[in-house]
Amino acid sequence: MSETAKKVALTQDGKRASFNLFPDLCKGCGLCMQKCPVNIITWSTDLGVYGTPAVCTTDQDKCIACKNCELVCPDAAIRIIVKGKK
Amino acid sequence: MTREKIALSPAMPKCWNPETKPHKFCPGCGHGLALKMLGEAIDELDIQDRVIFGCDIGCSLLSWDFFNVDSVQTHHGRTTPVITGIKRARPELIGIAYMGDGGGYAIGAQHLVNSATRNEKVTAILINNTNYGMTGGQMAPTTLPGQKTETTPYGRDPEETGYPTLGPEMVAAIAKEGAYVARGSIANLRQLKKFLKKAIQNQVDGNGFSFVEVVSSCPTNWRTNAEATWSFVEKDMAEYFHVGEFKVPGQKEEK
Numbered sequence: 001m002s003e004t005a006k007k008v009a010l011t012q013d014g015k016r017a018s019f020n021l022f023p024d025l026c027k028g029c030g031l032c033m034q035k036c037p038v039n040i041i042t043w044s045t046d047l048g049v050y051g052t053p054a055v056c057t058t059d060q061d062k063c064i065a066c067k068n069c070e071l072v073c074p075d076a077a078i079r080i081i082v083k084g085k086k
Numbered sequence: 087m088t089r090e091k092i093a094l095s096p097a098m099p100k101c102w103n104p105e106t107k108p109h110k111f112c113p114g115c116g117h118g119l120a121l122k123m124l125g126e127a128i129d130e131l132d133i134q135d136r137v138i139f140g141c142d143i144g145c146s147l148l149s150w151d152f153f154n155v156d157s158v159q160t161h162h163g164r165t166t167p168v169i170t171g172i173k174r175a176r177p178e179l180i181g182i183a184y185m186g187d188g189g190g191y192a193i194g195a196q197h198l199v200n201s202a203t204r205n206e207k208v209t210a211i212l213i214n215n216t217n218y219g220m221t222g223g224q225m226a227p228t229t230l231p232g233q234k235t236e237t238t239p240y241g242r243d244p245e246e247t248g249y250p251t252l253g254p255e256m257v258a259a260i261a262k263e264g265a266y267v268a269r270g271s272i273a274n275l276r277q278l279k280k281f282l283k284k285a286i287q288n289q290v291d292g293n294g295f296s297f298v299e300v301v302s303s304c305p306t307n308w309r310t311n312a313e314a315t316w317s318f319v320e321k322d323m324a325e326y327f328h329v330g331e332f333k334v335p336g337q338k339e340e341k
């Protein structure tokens with residue numbers, strides 16, 4: 001993956017992967033929430049680029065690092081970093 | 087749960103222009119997903135410096151500064167002939183024409199038909215969101231029977247306005263050997279990327295016309311939340327618009 005210029009990300013660390021959300025990119029569409037197989041993505045108290053709720057996970061240790069959320073985000077607002085991988 | 091602030095590179099395709107992100111599409115719009123897969127396809131084929139990207143009138147025009155590639159924004163329905171002209175003048179370039187269903191199947195249908203008939207060596211990508219998104223959600227050729235839009239407030243009546251256009255089926259029927267024709271969906275992004283890569287590679291190989299329709303979404307005009315958006319794409323649209331490859335060079339037609 002590219003080395004796009006860095007942006008502020010809100011990071012949540014978990015057993016298998018970290019969930020990184022870029023508030024300046026998240027439009028609060030909710031598409032990612034629907035595609036998480038373990039249903040841990042929810043509305044955040046942090047706001048996205050349009051002042052609507054961004055997203056976060058309720059329990060990052062439950063994340064299975066499938067990257068579905070990253071894949072279906074039309075705005076590249078999520079980056080999953082799997083443990084032990086660069 | 088603690089959320090710590092860190093500095094990190096977003097997972098964007100390399101050929102995206104990060105300065106224009108967040109892009110101008112509405113929250114949850116399928117254009118963003120199609121362009122993400124197209125970006126990854128361009129990266130994986132390593133052709134960023136050879137692509138000329140054309141976008142139509144309609145929401146597709148919001149991508150005029152989307153990629154770090156030479157781009158042109160054309161008149162409504164005219165993206166295929168503009169890219170065709172550029173490709174004829176500069177055959178070493180890779181021409182990608184990006185348009186909506188109104189642009190490709192209504193006002194620009196003749197260009198799609200004739201480019202396919204002439205087997206022009208360009209790649210056309212058409213976003214099927216079952217309406218005219220940019221102008222406020224009027225009926226498009228792809229609007230489903232019974233679907234409510236601004237101009238079909240009681241639902242589209244096929245008796246009066248016909249059945250939705252089946253673009254890839256039509257293009258496959260008229261295209262010559264060497265053409266590549268497929269329909270992907272934002273419901274299966276990995277498959278969509280595979281189709282887009284094949285459609286670009288087909289042009290690189292000089293085989294002929296390449297066309298990919300993308301079953302996409304328009305949550306703003308559909309007035310759908312995320313759950314209903316996915317459901318309309320994955321159930322209602324999938325029932326009518328079948329995903330798959332309709333013409334592959336060198337492959338025997340299944341009849």
Ligand SMILES: Cc1ncc(C[n+]2csc(CCOP(=O)(O)OP(=O)(O)O)c2C)c(N)n1
Nearest residue numbers: 144145146162186187188189217218219220
């Ligand atoms: C020659 C011409 N006719 C009509 C219009 C008005 N117009 C602008 S966008 C549009 C429809 C766009 O719909 P579509 O091609 O499906 O793209 P979408 O916005 O849905 O992605 C129309 C009819 C125009 N700009 N130019």
Ligand code: SF4
Nearest residue numbers: 036063064066067069
């Ligand atoms: S990586 Fe998979 S399991 Fe983890 S938050 Fe995203 S969708 Fe859910």
Ligand code: SF4
Nearest residue numbers: 026027029030032073
């Ligand atoms: S899909 Fe992306 S933009 Fe939409 S809510 Fe999730 S992180 Fe935000």
Ligand code: SF4
Nearest residue numbers: 111112115145219304
């Ligand atoms: S109007 Fe529809 S197609 Fe246009 S950007 Fe918004 S959601 Fe996407």
Ligand SMILES: [Mg+2]
Nearest residue numbers: 186187217219
């Ligand atoms: Mg449209």
